[in-house]
Amino acid sequence: GENVEQHPSTLSVQEGDSAVIKCTYSDSASNYFPWYKQELGKGPQLIIDIRSNVGEKKDQRIAVTLNKTAKHFSLHITETQPEDSAVYFCAATTGAQKLVFGQGTRLTINP
Amino acid sequence: GAVVSQHPSRVICKSGTSVKIECRSLDFQATTMFWYRQFPKQSLMLMATSNEGSKATYEQGVEKDKFLINHASLTLSTLTVTSAHPEDSSFYICSALRLATGQLRYGYTFGSGTRLTVV
Numbered sequence: 001g002e003n004v005e006q007h008p009s010t011l012s013v014q015e016g017d018s019a020v021i022k023c024t025y026s027d028s029a030s031n032y033f034p035w036y037k038q039e040l041g042k043g044p045q046l047i048i049d050i051r052s053n054v055g056e057k058k059d060q061r062i063a064v065t066l067n068k069t070a071k072h073f074s075l076h077i078t079e080t081q082p083e084d085s086a087v088y089f090c091a092a093t094t095g096a097q098k099l100v101f102g103q104g105t106r107l108t109i110n111p
Numbered sequence: 112g113a114v115v116s117q118h119p120s121r122v123i124c125k126s127g128t129s130v131k132i133e134c135r136s137l138d139f140q141a142t143t144m145f146w147y148r149q150f151p152k153q154s155l156m157l158m159a160t161s162n163e164g165s166k167a168t169y170e171q172g173v174e175k176d177k178f179l180i181n182h183a184s185l186t187l188s189t190l191t192v193t194s195a196h197p198e199d200s201s202f203y204i205c206s207a208l209r210l211a212t213g214q215l216r217y218g219y220t221f222g223s224g225t226r227l228t229v230v
Contacts, residue, residue, distance in 0.1 A: 032217075032218075034218070034219065036221075041202075041224070041226065042223055042224060043117070043204050043221040043222050043223045043224040044155070044204070044221050045221070046218070046219075046220075046221075049218065089154060089155070096160070097143065097208060098145065098157055098160060099145070099157070099206070099219055100157070101154045101155045101156075102154065103153075103154050104153075104154050
């Protein structure tokens with residue numbers, strides 16, 4: 001089945017700097033790759049997603065890139081702000097439309 | 112936008128009792144819902160997939176008699192933790208598969224989660 005690996009597990013950056021989180025997946029048939037932000041005690045919130053027919057997508061300070069050949073995708077956050085501090089999860093779909101999650105990255109923005 | 116309402120947000124129950132968690136899709140029909148379990152500082156682990164009007168499909172290692180899932184309508188799925196034990200204490204999250212309609216492409220909408228504590 002699908003396996004999603006996410007790195008790093010923790011990331012600390014200075015406010016205003018960029019943060020990059022990377023994920024790899026195993027199932028070449030996966031075609032949907034969302035990124036979620038989860039704050040303590042809350043459910044995951046979709047922040048950006050990308051489908052397999054696109055290589056890059058951007059939404060203001062957030063961007064996602066997808067390399068289907070290498071089976072990896074990355075989240076880029078620019079001009080980080082304290083409110084970006086949270087746990088971020090990548091995910092990929094299986095053929096059964098199930099979402100398989102990465103292990104999560106705890107992002108801390110230092111003021 | 113698409114919203115999934117999950118209740119309760121927190122529940123404390125005694126060992127041996129049952130607890131029901133509800134997830135409702137408020138503005139779309141959810142033919143498929145997924146139930147996840149999340150332990151502290153860990154990722155979301157899929158427990159089961161439920162399709163409206165049919166039996167749920169459980170992931171390996173998940174006891175179907177302990178975690179009863181009902182998806183009787185296109186907008187409501189419930190998870191009942193039966194004969195709860197302290198080790199069942201966890202954060203339970205539902206997710207509804209939102210099919211593509213009009214300009215909206217398919218995606219997944221998550222509930223806000225339920226913190227279950229079994230004492």
